[in-house]
Amino acid sequence: MSTSLRKHGGSISRICLTKQPDGGGFAYDVSSVVCFEEGLKLAILVLTERQAFRGCGGLRTAAVALLLALHGNLVFLAHAYLSPPMYQLLHHAKVVVTGVLFRAILQQQLVLIQWIALAQLCLALAGTSQINCSTGADRSHPDADWLPGVTVVLLLSVCSSLATALLRLGAASDGWLQLYRFLASLAAYAFLAQRAPLEGYTHTVFTLAGFDTALSFAGARIFSGGNAVKIGGTALTLLCAGLASFYCLDFTPGNGFLRAGLLSCCALCLYYGDQRTLYRPDSELLGPLPTCHFWEKQRDQDLPKMV
DSSP states (O other): OOHHHHTOOOOHHHHHHTBOTTSOOBSSOHHHHHHHHHHHHHHHHHHHOTTTTOSOOOHHHHHHHHHHHHHHHHHHHHHHHSOHHHHHHHTTHHHHHHHHHHHHHSOOOOOHHHHHHHHHHHHHHHHTTOEEEOSSTGGGSOGGGHHHHHHHHHHHHHHHHHHHHHHHHOOOOHHHHHHHHHHHHHHHHHHHOOSOTTTTOOHHHHHHHHHHHHHHHHHHHHTOSOHHHHHHHHHHHHHHHHHHHHHHTTOEEOHHHHHHHHHHHHHHHHHHHHTTOSOOTTOTTTTTSOOOHHHHHHOOSSOOOOO
16 A cells, blocks of 8 residues: 555645634644544554565664654644644645655656746646635735745644655554554654543544544555556545535635646646556557657656655
8 A cells, every 4th residue: 555645734725623712722722633644544454454564674774753753743833823724825835845855865867847837737737726715715815924834834834744755765564653653643642732632622623533543544445556646636625625625615616726726737638648548559549649758768767656
């Protein structure tokens, strides 16, 4: 099972739906939710994969788990400074940060066509944040909180990208990684906790946390192909999350959402088309079409994973 998709924690919908309506933050302890989700993932992994704990966990696995636990807590912290649309816009800095870190750490360069596809995807996903009006959810955050929010988003982007790079360099099995993640989140809760473990929890919090955990496992199995498949899953998932946030938070989508869909289709065609996923050379319909050998010569052997 792909570890890259299962390492996400704290979806936009769950965070927004469980915030206090007056902008006063969360009614529950944030670190306890992260610990709760990691415990659920560990339990599901143990029940569904017999060889989850093959091999042994080392320092690199522990470092990855620590980075991911820090990432899970920073997601909640970012929402304390940024409105949901602004967070959704800035959160896609991960795409660029991942590409830069992969070039520096793994020495894997992106070709021009891949950078164009990533830029289009960033613009498309940013378009989901464009709204005509709102119920005041984004006005509850003063402009003075924007810079700290951007700083937090950049930090969580670096944590996620570094974790992905370390995973590519080699790490233990999913079981050991998830166990270390649970222990790291448990230590974070013990250090940062300001409330009792279940104080402020509601049925909505439990339901959405469990749904996020199950969805992450389902996504890891469905989008378990190459990076072209993963970027497709990322685009479709985030566009659907944008549509859901409009409904759940009473936002009115503008023309930006339509532009976002069109740009996402263009970005996906660049990725899928470059890897011959949409067509085959022996196809009766598309086979006679000329192919661009320039792309073939410059194609990377391993594209950075979307995190």
